[in-house]
Amino acid sequence: MAENTSIFETLSAINVNEKTKAKGNLTYLSWVWAWGEVKKVYPEATYTVYERETQYGPVNYFTDGRTCWVKTGVTINGIEHIEELYVMDYRGNSIMLSDIKSKDVNKTIQRSITKAIARHG
Numbered sequence: 001m002a003e004n005t006s007i008f009e010t011l012s013a014i015n016v017n018e019k020t021k022a023k024g025n026l027t028y029l030s031w032v033w034a035w036g037e038v039k040k041v042y043p044e045a046t047y048t049v050y051e052r053e054t055q056y057g058p059v060n061y062f063t064d065g066r067t068c069w070v071k072t073g074v075t076i077n078g079i080e081h082i083e084e085l086y087v088m089d090y091r092g093n094s095i096m097l098s099d100i101k102s103k104d105v106n107k108t109i110q111r112s113i114t115k116a117i118a119r120h121g
Contacts, residue, residue: 007076010041011121026092031110034117038076047113048073048080061087061105067094070108074116081119085112 019033038045050071051058061068062084073082086094087108095104 006121007042007079008121011038011117013121024091028111029114029118031114034114038074038117038120042076045074045076047116048075049109049113050082060109061100063097066097068097068100068105070105070112072109072112072116074113074120076120079120081116083112083116083119085115 014037016029016034020027020029022028035047049060050073051060052062061070067086069084069086071082071084073080085108087100087104089095089104
């Protein structure tokens with residue numbers, strides 16, 4: 001990486017086209033691959049999964065009582081980009097809170113981390 005190259009320039013130069021997959025009407029980039037590429041260039045990069053306190057202890061999603069979403073952040077060289085993403089089904093539709101499973105929240109966390117990475121480049 002050139003010393004004067006920004007994080008955005010460095011990451012946006014990585015070609016992801018062959019690593020995307022289509023599912024229904026959505027296109028996904030593997031979070032494992034995206035995170036691996038970031039760590040190759042920025043080994044000190046970190047991510048955060050934000051939580052909220054409840055009577056049962058901390059949980060890794062937020063809710064308005066009807067649906068829910070997650071909040072993640074990716075920090076590279078001291079710059080954090082935060083992403084919020086609603087918990088969705090395979091068609092990209094929001095899942096009602098009463099129908100959400102931990103697997104749905106986990107998948108959304110990984111998607112949200114990938115989106116936060118994309119904000120860096």
